[in-house]
Amino acid sequence: MKTIVVLTGAGISAESGIKTFRDSDGLWEEHRIEDVATYDAWIKNQNLVLEFYNQRRRQLATVQPNAAHIALAKLEAKYQVYIITQNVDNLHERGGSSNVLHLHGELTKARSTCDEDLVYDIGYKDILPGDKCKNGSQLRPHIVWFGEAVPLIMDAATLVKKADILMVIGTSLVVYPAAGLINYAPSHIPKYYIDPNASNSSCFTNLTVIKAKAGDGVPGLVERLMNN
Numbered sequence: 001m002k003t004i005v006v007l008t009g010a011g012i013s014a015e016s017g018i019k020t021f022r023d024s025d026g027l028w029e030e031h032r033i034e035d036v037a038t039y040d041a042w043i044k045n046q047n048l049v050l051e052f053y054n055q056r057r058r059q060l061a062t063v064q065p066n067a068a069h070i071a072l073a074k075l076e077a078k079y080q081v082y083i084i085t086q087n088v089d090n091l092h093e094r095g096g097s098s099n100v101l102h103l104h105g106e107l108t109k110a111r112s113t114c115d116e117d118l119v120y121d122i123g124y125k126d127i128l129p130g131d132k133c134k135n136g137s138q139l140r141p142h143i144v145w146f147g148e149a150v151p152l153i154m155d156a157a158t159l160v161k162k163a164d165i166l167m168v169i170g171t172s173l174v175v176y177p178a179a180g181l182i183n184y185a186p187s188h189i190p191k192y193y194i195d196p197n198a199s200n201s202s203c204f205t206n207l208t209v210i211k212a213k214a215g216d217g218v219p220g221l222v223e224r225l226m227n228n
């Protein structure tokens with residue numbers, strides 16, 4: 001069975017109604033990234049950061065996977081599929097994908113501020129000031145903020161290295177280290193990049209650029225790969 005590795009960014013969830021932020025004047029749901037998605041922000045204004053992610057989590061409960069998430073799950077009938085997502089939503093899982101690695105964490109989890117291995121499933125519940133881990137420390141969103149280390153990056157690189165086919169969907173490829181993952185793909189394998197703003201990079205061999213929204217481009221590509 002061939003292995004397909006799929007690297008996804010915020011763009012794949014855009015048609016589900018979750019905003020990306022690079023498309024909207026650098027603001028993410030009316031906030032500057034520095035004010036809500038960095039460790040400094042957490043130190044300066046814990047309440048604002050908790051409320052920002054509580055809103056994201058409440059919104060997640062109201063949206064649905066789109067045609068792109070659902071199409072990717074169909075690949076599992078013919079391929080070993082690994083999704084590596086920069087997204088903190090759970091739309092790949094809800095669209096039916098089995099193997100999803102969340103590079104930047106998950107909205108539906110909270111973790112201890114004193115022990116990063118203490119992670120709790122919270123579903124769509126808010127995290128409130130005063131909510132504590134079993135050791136008595138404040139809980140924070142289980143999110144890798146900008147500037148923080150990405151613990152799963154080497155696991156992701158290992159998956160990309162063993163890909164027979166690579167798909168990159170809905171990412172501007174500017175947020176590192178995630179963007180660097182594409183460099184681990186074997187040079188001879190076919191690579192597909194689906195994004196309405198995708199640019200053709202001469203750095204990558206065997207790259208097919210599909211300038212389209214995920215909901216338009218992914219189902220067609222999946223159908224081609226299923227008929228290969």
Ligand code: NAD
Pocket residue numbers: 009010011012013014015018019020021022023086087088089104169170171172173174175194195196197198212213214215
């Ligand atoms: P990004 O850097 O991956 O850029 C978004 C990309 O999506 C752009 O290249 C844009 O052209 C593309 N895009 C827009 N609409 C699309 C569509 N319909 N189909 C396909 N592609 C489309 O992502 P970002 O918004 O800059 O976010 C960076 C980080 O912020 C993420 O990696 C994540 O950690 C966090 N974030 C997560 C979510 C989420 O979980 N859904 C949403 C926003 C931001």
